[in-house]
Amino acid sequence: MGTTTKRAATAFDSFFLPYGEEGEEHFRNHVELVVDTLADVFQEMDQPFQGKTVQDIQQELNGMLDLSEDPQSLHEVLREIKGPVLKNSLHVSHERSMAHLHCPPVLPGVLAELIISSLNQSMDSWDQSPAATYVEEAMIRYWSDLIGFSERGDGVFTSGGTQSNYMGMLLARDEFCLSKWGHIVQKDGLPGAFKKMRVLCSEEAHFSVTKSVSQLGLGEQAVVPVPVNEDHQMELDEVSRTVAQLEQEGLLPYAIVSTCGTTDYGSIDPLEGLADFCEEKGLWLHVDAAYGAGLLLSEKHIDKLAGINRADSVTLDFHKWLYQPISCGMFAVKDQKHLRLLSHHADYLNPLEDEEEGILNLVNKSVQTTRRFDALKVLLTLKVLGTRLLGSMVDQTMEVARFAAEELEHRHRFFVENPSPELSAVVFQYQSEESSDVSGLNRKIQQKLFHEGKAVIAKTSVRGETYLKFTLLNPRTTEEDVLAVIEEIEHTAKQILGGTPH
Incomplete structure (x- = not known):
């Protein structure tokens, strides 16, 4: 056995993670300072937003953002940022913060962030993330099974829905070019007929579908929006009619994006019917379930996802209904062979010899190189809270x-x-015969509530008019909270209509 040489101290030790008892104490003290500061902020924030204007916040930040060559103590820096940054943030854990698909993070996820940042694993190659690689693989397997994919299902963690939708559109494009023309886009670029390629999606699909197809070189005109019904779902008859029309024009529809939880309404496109149609026509089916995949843990509503197992690829977001800190998403495929369309080899990172020896380098499945160990947040949350409790939060x-x-x-x-x-x-609108500008009235209601800090609700556009929106992701938001916000909306509308000063 060799002898251990005592490590010599350096001038930089106090700025890195601990060595020895002295370092551990230093680390604990710093963490406690942060916890104490956050606890103070949460105690003092009795509203979802403090109501400062854009100009107020910018002015408060001005002096604090000045930098110096000399170091400051953490205590001093925390004191400086407490008001301008921490208190001027949106309090997403407040029960009356109900504007966006922006969830309150659960404690296991928050604590996992400390572990993730401390370990600082890079999820591209196995030798940079030895245990983390297999934790992510286990979480991919778990969620693939929940979706209903066979043992051939696979996936990778992503930054969220936009990246996952991008990957779905990328694989759909490359698989089509390979199967129809034997053309390898990775090596040879887009084929000559790429201008004829078309993707169908709901007219209310997430903007990242069009953005992704555009970035992939096909242009925005390659995305064909399909009309929705009164429930804001894609109509199967319209899908069939649109595909027939495109084919008649000599165009090449190759993929359909089904939205499972639209951003505004939470609407779910007809998954089974679309799966039948795609199977019949040989089209790639991508399901954007960034919002709706939370139902995979629901005991009461999981039937709404019937047919999701027949998709070729699926988007999931854990920083929505799994209550994870941003960011944490997943992209899943029904057949792992398609992920090979992403693979590039570099001698210094993921050489072919590694693959031949069975070494798992997750960069082979991702459009990113360096990635965070976000799978640990999901693992800790599932183990600490359990799936039954998480499902009940969704149902609530x-x-x-x-x-x-x-x-x-x-x-x-x-x-x-x-x-x-x-x-x-x-999604709803406050309507009044006393106002000639109902859209303007609803916009003012939303803004006044926000700047008074009484409630954070969203606004959106419906048939060209401004509507209001509740997006309820916080399981601690009660019926009483909803009633209180509705009454605030009514009271605010009366103030505006009565000419009460802001």
Whole structure:
């Protein structure tokens, strides 16, 4: 056995993770300082937003953002950022923060962030993330099984829905070019007929579908929006008609994107019908379930995902209904062979010899090189909370959304666009005969509530008019919270209509 040589101290030790007892104490003290500061902020933030204007916040930040050559103590820096940064942030864990698909993070996810940052694993090659590689693989297997994919299913963690949708569109494009023309896009670029290629999606699909197809060189005109019905779902008859029309024009439809939880309404396109159609026509089916995949843990509503197992690729976001800190997403494929379309080899990172020896380098499955060990957040959350509790959180938010829609329907000044919400989003408008500009009135309501810090709700456009929106992801938001916000909306509208000063 060799002898251990005592490590000599350096001038930089206090700025890195600990060596020895003295370093551990230093680390603990710093973590406690951060915890104490955050605890103070959370205690003092009794509203979802402090209500400062853009100009106020910029002015408060001005002096604090000045930098010096000399170091400052952490205590001093935390004191400086406490007001301008921490208190001026959106308090997403507040029960009346119900604007966007922006969830309150659960404690296991928050604590996992400390571990992830401390270990600082890079998920591109096995020798940079030895244990982490297999944790991610296990989490991929777990969620692939939940989707209903066979043992050939696979995937990779991503930064979120936009990246996952990009990967779905990338693989769909390359697989089509390979199967139709034997053309390898990776090596040879786009084929001569690429201008004829078309992707279909709902007219209410996430903007990242069009953005991805555009970035992939096909142009925005390659995305064909399909009309939706009164429930904001893609119509199967319209899909069939559109494909037939495209084919008649000599164009090449090759993929359909089904949205499982639209951003505004939480609507779910007909998964089984689209799967049947894609199977019949030989089209790639990508399911954007960034929002709706939370139902995989639901005991009451999982049937709404029937048919998702037949997709070629699926987008999941864990920083929505799994309550993870941003960012944390996943891209899944039904057949792992398609991920080979992403693979590039570099001698210094993932040489072919590694693959031949069975060494798993996850960069082979990703459009990123360096990636965070986000799978650990999911593992800790599933183990600490358990799937039954997580599923009940999802179900609770859906029940509160239904209550919100029913309550708004009962109040004569409100019109609800989706009175039977499919997930946990409710879109509505406050209507008044006293206002000649209903859109302007609703915009003012949303802004006044935000700047007074009373509630954070969203606004969106429906048929060219401004509507309001509740996006309910916080399981601690109760029916009483919803009632209080609705009453604030009514009170604010009366103030605006009565000319009460802001």
